[in-house]
Amino acid sequence: MHELERELKQLLIDVLNLEDVSVEQIDSQAPLFGEGLGLDSIDALELGVAVRKRYDVKIDADSQTTREHFGSIANLARFISGSRAAL
Amino acid sequence: MKFGGGLHWAHVSERGGVWGLRFMFASYRLLGRGVFTALLYPVVAYFYLTGRSARHASHDYLTAVRTRLAREGRSLPPGVNVFQHVVAFGNGLLDKLAMWAGALPASSLEFADAPVLQQFTNGRGVLFIGSHHGNLEVLRAFGEQIQGLKVNTLVSTRNSQNWIRVLKTVSPQMLQSMIQIDSLGPEAVITLRDKLAAGEHVAILGDRVSVKHKERSIRAPFLGKPAPFPEGPFVLASLLECPVYLLFCLKINGKYRVSVEPFADPLVLPRRERRAALERAIVRYAERLEAHCLLAPMQWFNFFDFWGQAGGD
Numbered sequence: 001m002h003e004l005e006r007e008l009k010q011l012l013i014d015v016l017n018l019e020d021v022s023v024e025q026i027d028s029q030a031p032l033f034g035e036g037l038g039l040d041s042i043d044a045l046e047l048g049v050a051v052r053k054r055y056d057v058k059i060d061a062d063s064q065t066t067r068e069h070f071g072s073i074a075n076l077a078r079f080i081s082g083s084r085a086a087l
Numbered sequence: 088m089k090f091g092g093g094l095h096w097a098h099v100s101e102r103g104g105v106w107g108l109r110f111m112f113a114s115y116r117l118l119g120r121g122v123f124t125a126l127l128y129p130v131v132a133y134f135y136l137t138g139r140s141a142r143h144a145s146h147d148y149l150t151a152v153r154t155r156l157a158r159e160g161r162s163l164p165p166g167v168n169v170f171q172h173v174v175a176f177g178n179g180l181l182d183k184l185a186m187w188a189g190a191l192p193a194s195s196l197e198f199a200d201a202p203v204l205q206q207f208t209n210g211r212g213v214l215f216i217g218s219h220h221g222n223l224e225v226l227r228a229f230g231e232q233i234q235g236l237k238v239n240t241l242v243s244t245r246n247s248q249n250w251i252r253v254l255k256t257v258s259p260q261m262l263q264s265m266i267q268i269d270s271l272g273p274e275a276v277i278t279l280r281d282k283l284a285a286g287e288h289v290a291i292l293g294d295r296v297s298v299k300h301k302e303r304s305i306r307a308p309f310l311g312k313p314a315p316f317p318e319g320p321f322v323l324a325s326l327l328e329c330p331v332y333l334l335f336c337l338k339i340n341g342k343y344r345v346s347v348e349p350f351a352d353p354l355v356l357p358r359r360e361r362r363a364a365l366e367r368a369i370v371r372y373a374e375r376l377e378a379h380c381l382l383a384p385m386q387w388f389n390f391f392d393f394w395g396q397a398g399g400d
Contacts (some may be wrong), residue, residue: 006227016358017358040327041362042322042326042356042361045272045276046326048272048276049273049276049277049280049326051273052273052274052277053277058274059273059274060272061270061273061274063269
């Protein structure tokens with residue numbers, strides 16, 4: 001899980017060009033959007049596309065659970081490993 | 088294209104149910120355009136008399152066009168009035184019917200500037216941003232005429248249920264070129280990117296604010312007053328990372344004339360100044376839309392309070 005979180009942080013930095021942020025600086029539990037890193041809904045979509053491509057998980061466009069999955073790096077890692085286990 | 092008045096355009100249910108639409112398709116095929124055109128005036132008169140808010144919307148729009156033209160020392164062409172505006176809408180609807188029913192008589196529709204679209208038949212896919220000015224349905228007809236031109240139209244699932252149900256029986260092949268989209272999510276973006284990679288094109292309308300996401304709109308000057316425009320199409324453009332063109336299709340002297348204007352390649356919304364970049368793109372779109380409204384005032388098919396649609400004003 002820890003490895004996956006690290007991988008996701010790197011993905012986040014790469015996809016969103018967060019040049020001045022390092023993997024170490026991102027708190028797994030911190031909210032990704034709004035406060036925290038200050039990402040917006042376009043960032044969310046870009047991240048969603050990247051996650052969908054890399055991990056082949058199904059992401060509902062408009063559900064509350066999706067919003068929770070993308071709430072933090074920890075949530076996202078849990079969601080991805082959960083989806084993998086379900087396969 | 089939708090006719091009706093009301094608060095927000097999408098609150099207006101499509102007038103006439105599924106059976107009405109089916110009946111229209113069937114009679115069009117059976118009776119042909121001539122009979123339909125004869126019926127057009129009484130039908131238009133009926134809508135004109137009963138559609139109070141649509142009438143008001145048309146009046147407000149034409150007044151805005153007149154004021155805008157006056158600034159340049161020009162005036163509205165003769166014969167431009169609310170009733171003729173509704174007639175133009177009816178005629179546009181007939182053309183749309185003809186195209187959807189696959190009963191497109193070569194004599195009643197001619198395509199000038201078809202070569203313009205020829206350039207899109209090979210190579211990578213592009214995003215066309217259109218509007219409810221003119222008739223974009225003709226793109227489908229083009230698609231059938233020009234080999235190798237495949238355009239996927241994005242439509243809102245919520246607002247065209249009737250059309251979609253009718254199309255399922257009347258013209259399933261048309262349905263294939265429509266992508267129903269309710270919210271822009273990762274799945275949709277990936278589907279569209281795949282289509283672009285395969286050389287297919289995507290078309291979206293840029294002049295209607297989503298009902299579900301009214302807050303995702305930006306006001307831009309339009310015919311003298313700020314009007315709300317949806318962010319979605321422009322956000323989509325940036326996510327698709329493809330060439331973006333504005334697409335207009337006007338009926339001039341019975342001929343459909345397509346014009347395609349390069350808009351961005353690609354549209355970049357840098358995160359540091361995203362809001363400003365988005366606003367600039369929307370302002371540019373609104374400017375071009377306005378220019379086309381001044382060119383052909385009566386081909387505007389937004390019969391609702393265009394300037395007030397996003398808020399409660």
